[in-house]
Structure formats: C-alpha cells, structure tokens
Amino acid sequence: MNSESSPSSRASSPDIEDMDSSSSKFKIKKQVTEEEMYHLRLKINGRERKRMHDLNLAMDGLREVMPYAHGPSVRKLSKIATLLLARNYILMLTSSLDEMKRLVGEIYTPGAPSPREWFPTDCAPVPAAGLRLPALGRTAVSLHHLPGSAEVRLFKQRCFVQTSHTLPGCFLFPLLDTDANKAITLSASLCQSCQTLKL
DNA sequence: TAGGCCATCTGGTCCT
C-alpha cells in the first residue's frame, strides 16, 4: 500500500507562494513549517484512515445480518453487492410485512373466508407469513441447480413466506449468484405435501 | 493481462 509521504519528498502547501504577502492569511500560513505541515498531513491521513475503517466495520456489521452464506470458504460480499442485497432484503421484508398486515386484517374481517380456503386443494397452505421452512435440507438441494444459472447458494437457512391470493404459498428467496457475485431474489412455491419447490 | 475491488492519500467543501 501507499506509504506516508516524507517531508522531503512532498513540498509544503503550494498556496503559500501564491499568497499576497500583505494578507493576514499569508502571515498565519507562513508560520507553518514544512515539518509541521508534514505532521498535520499525517494527522489528517490518520483521521481519514480511521473514518474509512469505521465505515468498513459498519459494512461488516451489515454483512453479518444479511441473509447469505457466511463462512471462511465463502467470498465476502463486495461493498456494492452488500448495499444492493441490503436494499433487496429490506424491500422483501417490507413486502412481507405489508402482506402479513393485510392477511391479519382479512382474518379479522367478519365473513372473510378461512385461511384453508385461500389455497388450492392439492397444495396445502404454509401456516403463516414470515415463518421459516421446515425441510430446508431438501429445499437447498432443490435450489442447487437453477435453470440458466450455474450455481446459486441458498442464503443461510432463511426463507420468508409470502402468501397472497394470486400466488398462494409463494416464497421469496434472497439469493447470491456466486458466479456473478450478485444478489438476486427468487420466487418459488412449496407444495407442503411433497415438500418440493416449484420455481 | 485486463478488470474488479480495495486501501490510502489528497485537496476541496461544509459545518461547528
């Protein structure tokens, strides 16, 4: 990496020569020696370095709570991928929350159909929105090879359920395309009787 | 070897 510039290799502020000698600003600046300038530069660089380190710590904190595979064998998400995935994740959670609120509202509406009636008879409903899938081992295997994608990792063991009238039993999976190192969202439906995913 | 990602330095601007 870059080494700190030495006082001899870097001249003092270029503005000093251009300053009007009669101005008070010049008098103040002129008092700053090359040595002092060097130490000031070191101080400023150190502050900037610390600021960037803090920013990276915050980025690591964000990575920790993101739903993707963690571990020594998994390449760390880049900053841009982390931010994009975080955005997708928030949008997905917001959508799930809205859907859940809507369903709860419907449940307490007099005369509304029971949850059993929301789904087709051949595919039993997932109990509630926001629950984790029960048979994740098989789910992960089913997701391992996707059409048109070489390999996609299932983010940890988290699947979020989105139920709706139009897409009964539909799941949204936040995924990482390991080839492109990009965050994507996949929707699939799970048949609870046979425990297979329909992509 | 090109391209992506990153750390660092640096000067400018804004705020307190």
Next chain:
DNA sequence: AGGACCAGATGGCCTA
C-alpha cells in the same frame, strides 16, 4: 481553526 465528509487519483492484490 479543526474536524467530518466527499470524490478523484493512484497503486496493490486477486481472479478469470
């Protein structure tokens, strides 16, 4: 004046 923040430049490391 000093610190925080930002963006551009630069060079190192890694991977396809």
